[in-house]
Amino acid sequence: MPAQDSDRIDNSVVALARLVPRRDGTLAYKAHAGSAFMLQAGDGCLAMTAGHVADTLVIGEHAALLTGVDGQWRAAAIVGIQKHPTQDVAVLRLAPGNYASPFTFGRAQEHASLGYTLWGYPEAVLYDSGAMDGFRRLPRPEMVFSQGHIRRRISRPLERNDIRGNRFFELSTPAGGGCSGAPVLSVRPGRHWEVIGVYVGEWYSIRGGSDGIVDMAVGYAVRTADLDLDTPDWTPLLDSP
Numbered sequence: 001m002p003a004q005d006s007d008r009i010d011n012s013v014v015a016l017a018r019l020v021p022r023r024d025g026t027l028a029y030k031a032h033a034g035s036a037f038m039l040q041a042g043d044g045c046l047a048m049t050a051g052h053v054a055d056t057l058v059i060g061e062h063a064a065l066l067t068g069v070d071g072q073w074r075a076a077a078i079v080g081i082q083k084h085p086t087q088d089v090a091v092l093r094l095a096p097g098n099y100a101s102p103f104t105f106g107r108a109q110e111h112a113s114l115g116y117t118l119w120g121y122p123e124a125v126l127y128d129s130g131a132m133d134g135f136r137r138l139p140r141p142e143m144v145f146s147q148g149h150i151r152r153r154i155s156r157p158l159e160r161n162d163i164r165g166n167r168f169f170e171l172s173t174p175a176g177g178g179c180s181g182a183p184v185l186s187v188r189p190g191r192h193w194e195v196i197g198v199y200v201g202e203w204y205s206i207r208g209g210s211d212g213i214v215d216m217a218v219g220y221a222v223r224t225a226d227l228d229l230d231t232p233d234w235t236p237l238l239d240s241p
Contacts, residue, residue, distance in 0.1 A: 010143045011100050013037045013119040013183060014064040016049065016057065019075060027075055032141055033062055035120040035182040036092060037195070038101035039238050045094040046238065049181030050200045050222075051083050052162050054090035064094060085231055087165035087222050088200045091238065105238055106186060106196040107225050110150065110169070117147045117192075118199060120175050120182030141178065147187075148173030151218060158220060163200050167226040171219035174202035184221045197221030 016033040034053035039046040047064060063075040080093030125141040154168040175182060184197035198221055205216040228235050 008067050008100075009119060011038075011066045012102060013121075013143065014047065014066055014076075015121040015141055015143075016053065016062060016078075016181070017065055017075075018058070018062050020061075027063075032121065032123050032126055032178055033057060034178060034180045035199070036064060037103060037119075037181070037183040038099050039091070039103065039105070040099065040101055045096055045099065047092045047094060048183075048195075048198060048238075049090055049092060050198060051088040051090045051164060052200070053181045054081050054083050054092070057081060057092075064092070066099075084165075084227060084234060087167060087227060088163050089198045089222050089227065102193045103183060103185075104191075104194045105224060105235070106191075106194045107235075109225050110186070110196050110223070112150050112152050114150045114196075115147065115187035116150065116171065116196065117145065117185045117187060118173075118175055118179070118182055119143055119145055119185075120179030120199060122176030123178030124176055126178075144175075144179075146173050146175050148219075153223070154220075158203075160201060160203065163220065165222055167223045167229070168200075169197050169221045169223055171199075171221055174204075174217045174219040175199055176202070195224055197223055 014036050016036050018030040019027040020030045022028050033056055036047040036049035039048055063077045066074045068074045076097055077095040078092050079095055083090040121141045149172050151170040151172050154170055157166050179199050182199040183195045184199055186194040186196045200220050200222055202219045
């Protein structure tokens with residue numbers, strides 16, 4: 001795979017997409033699948049995303065989209081998927097390449113009021129940019145930034161049955177559909193690139209029925225510090241080159 005521009009954050013937080021071959025041998029963009037983030041720098045080839053995003057990925061059809069040193073989009077094929085047995089996260093193995101990652105994997109317990117930042121690829125940006133108007137050569141949605149604070153810890157299943165697990169942060173700011181798999185980053189001094197959660201979705205309380213107004217909107221993230229509680233041998237694979 002061609003070299004990537006390692007100084008770009010959109011080579012560390014990446015869009016996942018379904019690609020289809022053209023007759024001329026190039027790849028065309030078909031659909032946005034979600035967000036992911038690199039776990040290793042150098043020749044490492046692991047990325048993390050939400051488990052329900054991984055459920056939709058097909059090896060041989062889906063890839064992570066990065067930026068080459070020439071400014072053009074590049075595709076890193078997904079060649080392996082390992083889902084956490086109980087929580088809504090998954091590790092993706094990518095085709096060998098020179099990947100960039102500034103992130104550390106948070107293992108300390110965090111609680112309500114801690115501030116966070118998030119980079120991701122909401123699907124709504126696709127429609128805003130017109131990228132869904134037919135096939136285009138390796139487009140992807142624009143990266144967006146959001147921030148907020150942890151409202152509370154939730155240690156039970158969510159009402160949404162498409163998000164599995166029972167160890168979540170409730171976040172003050174929904175990031176939007178398509179951001180599932182994005183990293184939730186600590187804002188503690190000196191720890192701005194520490195991943196404390198993996199964004200998995202949002203929930204809206206609508207007052208007055210389906211035609212009413214949104215009364216409350218929150219996001220959810222799986223707590224990374226708790227991924228080993230019932231599977232103690234799971235996250236050590238993230239430390240392996």
